[in-house]
Amino acid sequence: GAGVSQSPRYKVAKRGQDVALRCDPISGHVSLFWYQQALGQGPEFLTYFQNEAQLDKSGLPSDRFFAERPEGSVSTLKIQRTQQEDSAVYLCASSQQGGQPQHFGDGTRLSIL
Amino acid sequence: QQPVQSPQAVILREGEDAVINCSSSKALYSVHWYRQKHGEAPVFLMILLKGGEQKGHDKISASFNEKKQQSSLYLTASQLSYSGTYFCGTAQTGNQFYFGTGTSLTVIP
Numbered sequence: 001g002a003g004v005s006q007s008p009r010y011k012v013a014k015r016g017q018d019v020a021l022r023c024d025p026i027s028g029h030v031s032l033f034w035y036q037q038a039l040g041q042g043p044e045f046l047t048y049f050q051n052e053a054q055l056d057k058s059g060l061p062s063d064r065f066f067a068e069r070p071e072g073s074v075s076t077l078k079i080q081r082t083q084q085e086d087s088a089v090y091l092c093a094s095s096q097q098g099g100q101p102q103h104f105g106d107g108t109r110l111s112i113l
Numbered sequence: 114q115q116p117v118q119s120p121q122a123v124i125l126r127e128g129e130d131a132v133i134n135c136s137s138s139k140a141l142y143s144v145h146w147y148r149q150k151h152g153e154a155p156v157f158l159m160i161l162l163k164g165g166e167q168k169g170h171d172k173i174s175a176s177f178n179e180k181k182q183q184s185s186l187y188l189t190a191s192q193l194s195y196s197g198t199y200f201c202g203t204a205q206t207g208n209q210f211y212f213g214t215g216t217s218l219t220v221i222p
Contacts, residue, residue: 033210035212041215042115042198042200042212042213042214042215043155043200043212044212045209045210045211045212048208048209048210050208055208056208056209058209059209091154091155093155098204098208099142099143099162099204100160101145101157101160102145102147102155102157102202102210103157104154104155104156105154106153106154107154
């Protein structure tokens with residue numbers, strides 16, 4: 001597709017459930033970022049991929065968060081045993097190379113009840 | 114690690130100018146600027162890669178003072194469409210990318 005695609009757009013889960021969020025980056029983009037954005041705040045860095053390699057996961061808030069990009073294109077962010085504080089918009093962005101302009105998807109709005 | 118932006122919020126009338134500042138306590142290697150409208154994803158505006166570099170895009174331009182670890186975004190003759198939250202973003206050591214604290218800009222008729 002022409003842009004970054006994220007699915008689902010909205011996800012409601014009960015506390016304790018596992019969720020999986022998908023990101024389909026722009027074709028050919030090497031770099032992929034995941035961000036968490038709380039209401040009224042700026043995006044906060046979670047993790048970075050260069051092709052299939054996860055080069056930085058320092059922003060993942062706990063070991064309940066896991067991200068992968070096995071074939072260097074589509075990426076999945078998984079959150080296990082969700083907590084209410086996980087409620088946020090999760091944004092994915094891709095760029096041609098590290099340091100280049102980032103193109104964002106519309107995000108997944110996650111609500112934990 | 115998160116760059117600090119000022120002002121936090123600004124209200125302009127159409128046609129007025131504004132300056133948004135971004136300051137980092139860490140060395141800046143590059144600065145990105147993005148605009149995010151309510152309920153939408155951030156949209157890339159421009160990137161500055163070298164100290165002292167200035168870039169312009171229509172009536173929006175930016176400067177980057179590497180020595181002072183600062184960048185400024187200049188909006189001239191503001192239009193209603195300029196309303197949104199502006200974020201600077203910087204690459205840090207490793208591969209982290211940090212967005213600034215954000216500046217809410219509202220342009221009124």
